[in-house]
Amino acid sequence: MTIQKTTSTATTDEHELLARIRDELYTPVIGDILDGLGRPHQFLPPEVRGLTSDMIVVGRAMPVLIADVFGAQPQPFGRLTEALDQLEPGEVYLARNADIPTAAWGEILTATARRRGAAGAVVDGYHRDTRGVLAQDWPVFSRGSYAQDAGVRKSVLDYRVPIEIGQVHVVPGDLIVGDRDGVVVIPQDVETEVIGLAFEKAATENLVLRAIEGGMSSTEAFRTFGVL
Numbered sequence: 001m002t003i004q005k006t007t008s009t010a011t012t013d014e015h016e017l018l019a020r021i022r023d024e025l026y027t028p029v030i031g032d033i034l035d036g037l038g039r040p041h042q043f044l045p046p047e048v049r050g051l052t053s054d055m056i057v058v059g060r061a062m063p064v065l066i067a068d069v070f071g072a073q074p075q076p077f078g079r080l081t082e083a084l085d086q087l088e089p090g091e092v093y094l095a096r097n098a099d100i101p102t103a104a105w106g107e108i109l110t111a112t113a114r115r116r117g118a119a120g121a122v123v124d125g126y127h128r129d130t131r132g133v134l135a136q137d138w139p140v141f142s143r144g145s146y147a148q149d150a151g152v153r154k155s156v157l158d159y160r161v162p163i164e165i166g167q168v169h170v171v172p173g174d175l176i177v178g179d180r181d182g183v184v185v186i187p188q189d190v191e192t193e194v195i196g197l198a199f200e201k202a203a204t205e206n207l208v209l210r211a212i213e214g215g216m217s218s219t220e221a222f223r224t225f226g227v228l
């Protein structure tokens, strides 16, 4: 009998990497490294926050492009359900929500994405059904809660395509890391370098903290370790 191998090495490696990022890294250190590599526009706008301050999201971008519409549509919400139903495990639903203030996320969308094994949702718009979303204990980042419906105001035009949110250009598969300090996008072409350097900087920051707690001055610590 042939035993089927269900988990590929690549999948395991990816899973372990994302778990390590979640446990050991944080957005400030990742942003500092991106700045140092000449990538200064990688944070989503500061208004995009986790529904609770302890929410963390780490996963691969599945970008969603949403447009404003004005009134009832032949296909309400456009391609929204199609976009949700092809989410892959470990992906982050990442939506640009155009201009009209509307909810771009809610409890039913949370249940759908969570059931598919997605890592979280990050929307540059609002969420609604706050109580129902929180009850599912799954990371959702948004500009806050606002119930105005998308049905007659928004249409999902496309998904798994490049989008821009604020100054950030995101392509499918970019690494998304969000925590209580914001959401940062790590482009794939510098991903290995950024993660390696971020682990190093996080370790150095721990040394600085210990030195400061041991009585070292800020000036001496910066001269010695070169990080803040």
Ligand SMILES: O=C([O-])CC(=O)C(=O)O
Residues within 6 Å of the ligand: 103, 104, 105, 106, 107, 108, 109, 110, 128, 129, 149, 150
């Ligand atoms: O229609 C929306 O904006 C989302 C919603 O209510 C849900 O997911 O339950």
Ligand SMILES: [Mg+2]
Residues within 6 Å of the ligand: 106, 107, 108, 129
């Ligand atoms: Mg709802």
